[in-house]
Amino acid sequence: MKTVCCCTVLLLLVLIPTCCHGGNILVFPTEGSHWINMEILLKALHSRGHNVTIARASKTWYIKDNPLYYNTFIVPVEKGLVDGDFLKKVFSEFLKLERGTLPLASFLRMTIGMLDKIVDVHNSVSSFVPALLDNVELMRKLNETKFDLVLTDPCWGNGAILAKYMNLPLVYNVRWLMPEEAHFAIAPSPLSYIPMTGSGLTDKMTFFQRVKNIIFYLMTAIQSTFASKFVYQPLCEKYLGPDCDFNQIQNDADIWLMRTDFVFDYPCPTMPNVVYMGGFHCKPAEPLPDDMEEFVQSSGEHGVIIMSLSTFVNELPEDLADGIAAGFAKLPQKVIWSYRGPKPSTLGNNTLQVDWMPQKDLLGHPKVKLFVAHGGTNGVQEALCHGVPVVGFPLVFDQYDNLLRLQEKGGAKILTLRAVDTDDGFLKAMQEVLNEPSYRQNMQRLSRLHRDQPMKPIDTALFWIEYVIRHKGAAHLKAQSNRMPWYVYHSVDVVLFLTGAVMLTLLATVMFIRCLWKSVCRRKVKLE
Structure with missing residues (x-):
């Protein structure tokens, strides 16, 4: 009798895992740094037993095949959807503008040209939709797979249109819609205390700052209307019917997984189907390579400073790189600088220049005292997770606003590139953050707040994706x-x-x- 019972228990233990429902998830990713975030989520989904398929263009910039974690469904296109050289040129021009070396007339021409180029980028991106939907054989294969939901980043409008066409529940991995922060599309957003990204404002605004905020809102609304009506709306009318409105389709996602939280961001109204997963990409630090660990340990009681800029900035102007290197050379700390440009002539013996560094592992190392960064979302949230204060000099997009949020909370200091050019401006900023204990204390406090959650952000994201799979959507959470x-x-x-x-x-x-x-x-x- 005991033998029979033991066999029954063993049989149940063997069968129980096979009864768990693994979802069939179709992913329409976005290029660039957005793919880095998406890939982390896809690997986590795979670890939970879900079958993940990404549908991508045949020519890509960032997106790589990885059969260990997901299947790849390739859609033939004539050219890549995003031009990385364009983004690098934008960074270069804004670098000149920040330093005051770009004439006003050239800046105005660049701004107008960039608006045209942004529309061109969305036109190029949107070509993915007809390339897929007009291909009968590809669509037959997709439909035969019987997906449970679509996961996409709505920075591009393709995913929402394709999910509607395939009549599948839609989940967003999101911080941005086309030109605006996603909260403005889904939740009530009073402009009296919710700053527009790019305005350089906080949630405490004077009268004229509120005027500026509204002007930025109107400019963003015009850009959004321009892109949606002239690029994506015609696709909706062609494939979904003349009565379909792109803005409504875009805002009709079942779950919005927001890559932020209120430890990092300003408090604001929200909605039932908005889930916050700020810092979901952060992981515990792993051991450093032996040579780098040896360099870090050689810093003694002074500790280490690390510096990293955007992947779009391969190198800095020679005089600017020399100024940064000279500032590092005057500090007692050791420095690890991720920089792919030529070796600066003023590089000190305390500075290790590398092509790449394990940023998250360094930020989690107890010897690291300061992070010098451009203000990208991933970097500042990793610094917050590990409690490392920041000195930042932003270039474009949301970088200034990201750093401003940390500065308002007492964990960072923003430095313009023009200030870096001045005598010892960069050095004094670093010395202030290193020597004033409040910066590190405030970042440590933010780190504790971020970690004090019932679930890890990545587990929260996975729960809600699986929630949509189990219930075939989340219509009851959508506001009218x-x-x-x-x-x-x-x-x-x-x-x-x-x-x-x-x-x-x-x-x-x-x-x-x-x-x-x-x-x-x-x-x-x-x-x-």
């Missing part, structure tokens, strides 16, 4: 506001109705009093 025209959402029609009703009541009252007065006057005249 996404289906309302703007004038209904803002109750403009109600205000006009009530205003009209009041005006009619006042007009009727005035007319009644006027008629009554005339009647009384006539009666008085007759009596006389």
